[in-house]
Amino acid sequence: MIRISIDAMGGDHGPSVIIPGIQKVIERRPDARFLLFGHEDAVAPVLDRHPRVKAVSEFVHCEIAVRMDDKPSQALRHGRWKSSMWRAIEAVKKDEADVCVSAGNTGALMAMSKFCLRTMASIERPAIAAIWPTMRGESVVLDVGATIGADAHQLIDFSILGAAMARALFQLDRPTVGLLNVGVEEIKGQEDVREAGRMLREANLETMNYHGFVEGDDIGKGSVDVVVTEGFSGNIALKSAEGTAKQLAEYLRSAMSRTIMARIGYIFARDAFARLREKMDVRKINGGIFLGLNGIVVKSHGGTDDEGFAAAVELGYDMVRNRLIDKIKADFDRFHAGRAAGNRAPEAADREQI
Known part of the structure; x- marks a missing residue:
C-alpha cells in the first residue's frame, strides 16, 4: 500500500x-x-x-x-x-x-x-527533476528551476540524483548522464561545467555511465538518459519545449482545417495524427520531483x-x-566512500616514500 x-x-x-x-x-x-x-x-x-x-x-x-x-x-x-x-x-x-x-x-x-x-546530509541544494519525452522514449532533466546557478560539486550532486531517479523510473542499471553545455568539446563552456565533467570522468561511478557534454538538441534526441544543468537554463529549456509542442499542435490543427482536401487528408491519416497527439500530450509527463x-x-x-x-x-x-530515497542514499554513500578511498591512496604513497 x-x-x-x-x-x-x-x-x-x-x-x-x-x-x-x-x-x-x-x-x-x-x-x-x-x-x-x-x-x-x-x-x-x-x-x-x-x-x-x-x-x-x-x-x-x-x-x-x-x-x-x-x-x-x-x-x-x-x-x-x-x-x-x-x-x-x-x-x-x-x-x-x-x-x-x-x-x-x-x-x-x-x-x-x-x-x-x-536536505540529505551530503547534499547542499535540492533540484527539481522532470521527465522529458524524446525520440528514444523518455529522459530525466534536472535542475528545471529549484536553483539559479550551480558549482561543480552541485552539478555532481545533481548527476547522482538524476541517475538514481532514472534507475528507479526506467529500471536501468547504469543510466547515461550528460552535462548540458554550449558544445561537446571539453574546452567549451563555463569553468564549473568543465570541472564537473572532469570530476565525473575521474570518479567513474558504478551507478552511472558518464557520457560527457550534450547540447540543447540532444535533449529531444534522447542522447542520454539524464541531462544535468543548473535551474536557470533548465527551466528555460523546459518552458521552451512546452511552448514549442503547443505551437506545433496549433500549426497542425490550422493546416488540417484550411481546405476541403486537407480535411479529407486528415480523415485518412486520423490514426497517425492520434498517435502524434498522444506523443505530444504534455499531461502524460506532468510532475517534477524535488530531489535531495x-x-x-x-x-x-x-x-x-x-x-x-x-x-x-x-x-x-x-x-x-x-525505493527512490534508498537508491539516492546508497549512491551517495558509495560516492563519498570512493572519494575517501581516493584521498587516502596518495597519503599512503607519501608515507611509503618517507
Whole structure:
C-alpha cells in the first residue's frame, strides 16, 4: 500500500481537478491510499461526488490555502502549521504518507519542503527533476528551476540524483548522464561545467555511465538518459519545449482545417495524427520531483487538468514503489566512500616514500 498526501487546494483549479485526478489514479493503482488536506467547504462537496475516492481517503480540514502568487517567505510565515500545503508535506515527515503531491505555488512548496523535510546530509541544494519525452522514449532533466546557478560539486550532486531517479523510473542499471553545455568539446563552456565533467570522468561511478557534454538538441534526441544543468537554463529549456509542442499542435490543427482536401487528408491519416497527439500530450509527463530531500515531494503543473494531475500522482507512486530515497542514499554513500578511498591512496604513497 502506497500512502499519498495531497494538497487539495493547490493549483489553478483546486479540488475540482485534484479529486477527479485521484479518481483516475485509483482505477490504475488500486493499492494507493490518500490523505487529503484542504478547506472543508471546498473539498467536501467534490469528494461526495466521488465515492470511490472518499472510500480510500482520509480528509483533514485546513484553515489556510497558499495562494499561487504568495512569496515563499510569506507562505512560510503565514502558512506553516495551518496550511494544506504544509500539512501535506509534514505528513511525509511524520511517516503518515510516503509521498506528497501538490499543484500549488512552486516557490512556496520548495521553501516549505526544505524547511520541513531538510536536505540529505551530503547534499547542499535540492533540484527539481522532470521527465522529458524524446525520440528514444523518455529522459530525466534536472535542475528545471529549484536553483539559479550551480558549482561543480552541485552539478555532481545533481548527476547522482538524476541517475538514481532514472534507475528507479526506467529500471536501468547504469543510466547515461550528460552535462548540458554550449558544445561537446571539453574546452567549451563555463569553468564549473568543465570541472564537473572532469570530476565525473575521474570518479567513474558504478551507478552511472558518464557520457560527457550534450547540447540543447540532444535533449529531444534522447542522447542520454539524464541531462544535468543548473535551474536557470533548465527551466528555460523546459518552458521552451512546452511552448514549442503547443505551437506545433496549433500549426497542425490550422493546416488540417484550411481546405476541403486537407480535411479529407486528415480523415485518412486520423490514426497517425492520434498517435502524434498522444506523443505530444504534455499531461502524460506532468510532475517534477524535488530531489535531495529526506522525503519525496512531487510538484504538479498548476494549470493541468485531472489527467495531468493523475500523472503527477502516479509519478510519486512509482518513485515510492521503486525505493527512490534508498537508491539516492546508497549512491551517495558509495560516492563519498570512493572519494575517501581516493584521498587516502596518495597519503599512503607519501608515507611509503618517507
